[in-house]
Amino acid sequence: MERYDIAIIGTGPAGVSAALTAKNRNKRILLLGSRQMSEKVEKAHEIRNYPGLPFVKGEELAAAFRDQLDRMEIEITEKRIGAVYAMGDYFALQAGEEMPEAKAVILATGVASAKTLPGEEALLGRGVSYCATCDAPLYRGRTAAVIGYSPREESEAAFLSEVCSRVMYFPMYPEGPVLPDKVEVIREKPAEILKTEDGPTVVTAAGKYPADGVFVLREAVAPAQLVPGLETDGAHVKVNRRMETNLPGVFACGDITGTPYQYVKAAGEGNVAAISAAAYLDRRENRKE
Numbered sequence: 127m128e129r130y131d132i133a134i135i136g137t138g139p140a141g142v143s144a145a146l147t148a149k150n151r152n153k154r155i156l157l158l159g160s161r162q163m164s165e166k167v168e169k170a171h172e173i174r175n176y177p178g179l180p181f182v183k184g185e186e187l188a189a190a191f192r193d194q195l196d197r198m199e200i201e202i203t204e205k206r207i208g209a210v211y212a213m214g215d216y217f218a219l220q221a222g223e224e225m226p227e228a229k230a231v232i233l234a235t236g237v238a239s240a241k242t243l244p245g246e247e248a249l250l251g252r253g254v255s256y257c258a259t260c261d262a263p264l265y266r267g268r269t270a271a272v273i274g275y276s277p278r279e280e281s282e283a284a285f286l287s288e289v290c291s292r293v294m295y296f297p298m299y300p301e302g303p304v305l306p307d308k309v310e311v312i313r314e315k316p317a318e319i320l321k322t323e324d325g326p327t328v329v330t331a332a333g334k335y336p337a338d339g340v341f342v343l344r345e346a347v348a349p350a351q352l353v354p355g356l357e358t359d360g361a362h363v364k365v366n367r368r369m370e371t372n373l374p375g376v377f378a379c380g381d382i383t384g385t386p387y388q389y390v391k392a393a394g395e396g397n398v399a400a401i402s403a404a405a406y407l408d409r410r411e412n413r414k415e
């Protein structure tokens with residue numbers, strides 16, 4: 127399997143900026159995210175503080191990011207990363223059924239906007255999952271509950287409906303959802319996930335919904351869950367001025383490192399993270415000689 131120099135997770139301003147700089151430094155990069163770029167970019171009505179692009183609409187900025195990546199021949203791999211594992215001198219990334227490898231990783235996944243549900247973290251890996259593509263085979267022919275925080279998660283629920291005997295979908299947003307008939311849409315707000323004799327159970331004000339597996343799908347996962355051993359401060363990853371984390375070879379940039387949540391700060395940190403990752407790889411190479 128091809129081992130990349132740098133895997134960059136996230137296609138918001140932080141990840142895009144990191145990718146452009148890493149490419150400039152001649153590194154082989156794997157950029158993971160979405161061709162829609164970032165919900166937080168797309169949804170901005172009008173941005174007044176992005177230098178050089180006055181009063182740009184969010185969707186225009188997203189299109190400009192896409193165009194710049196295309197022109198720099200940087201491909202976006204549309205995969206959701208479930209976990210990053212340190213394997214000694216490289217990292218393995220869980221991307222559905224695939225496990226791409228990289229010598230360094232830049233985390234640019236933004237900040238998880240929603241708090242975890244009571245019971246969610248305790249049951250993670252024991253009935254609660256963050257990745258339908260990764261864990262669907264465990265629930266073949268069984269019942270799944272999906273708590274979806276944005277319409278983007280609907281495709282994951284549709285996929286589960288091909289594998290599971292029953293799928294319940296709890297949309298955490300007002301519009302839609304657009305799903306196969308087989309998926310039961312339950313418009314009730316989950317308050318917690320309980321461990322019961324019937325399996326992990328989604329509890330709402332109106333009822334209890336036992337399942338074999340509960341999938342909690344949101345744009346960003348808490349960083350400590352994404353990378354085991356990563357030092358965090360609440361929802362944020364601890365970094366120094368070089369955007370280095372406590373794990374050698376892992377860098378972080380953008381909203382994930384803390385406030386202020388701003389495009390320019392994210393882009394600036396992406397640039398620093400890529401330069402630091404490139405220097406880390408160069409040092410490593412030189413030591414080998």
Ligand SMILES: Cc1cc2nc3c(=O)[nH]c(=O)nc-3n(C[C@H](O)[C@H](O)[C@H](O)COP(=O)(O)OP(=O)(O)OC[C@H]3O[C@@H](n4cnc5c(N)ncnc54)[C@H](O)[C@@H]3O)c2cc1C
Pocket residue numbers: 135136137138139140141158159160163164165166167169170171172173174175205206207208234235236237345346347379380381382386387388389390392
């Ligand atoms: C409505 C709105 C308006 C705003 N207006 C402004 C403004 O005018 N000026 C300003 O400076 N800031 C503004 N902000 C803040 C700004 O959006 C954020 O600070 C900025 O987007 C952060 O960039 P980021 O790259 O760190 O993260 P994000 O833009 O959140 O991007 C994160 C990326 O990571 C991807 N991702 C997450 N988890 C995974 C995973 N596990 N696997 C693969 N990919 C993953 C996501 O799909 C996304 O592509 C606004 C925010 C909102 C919501």
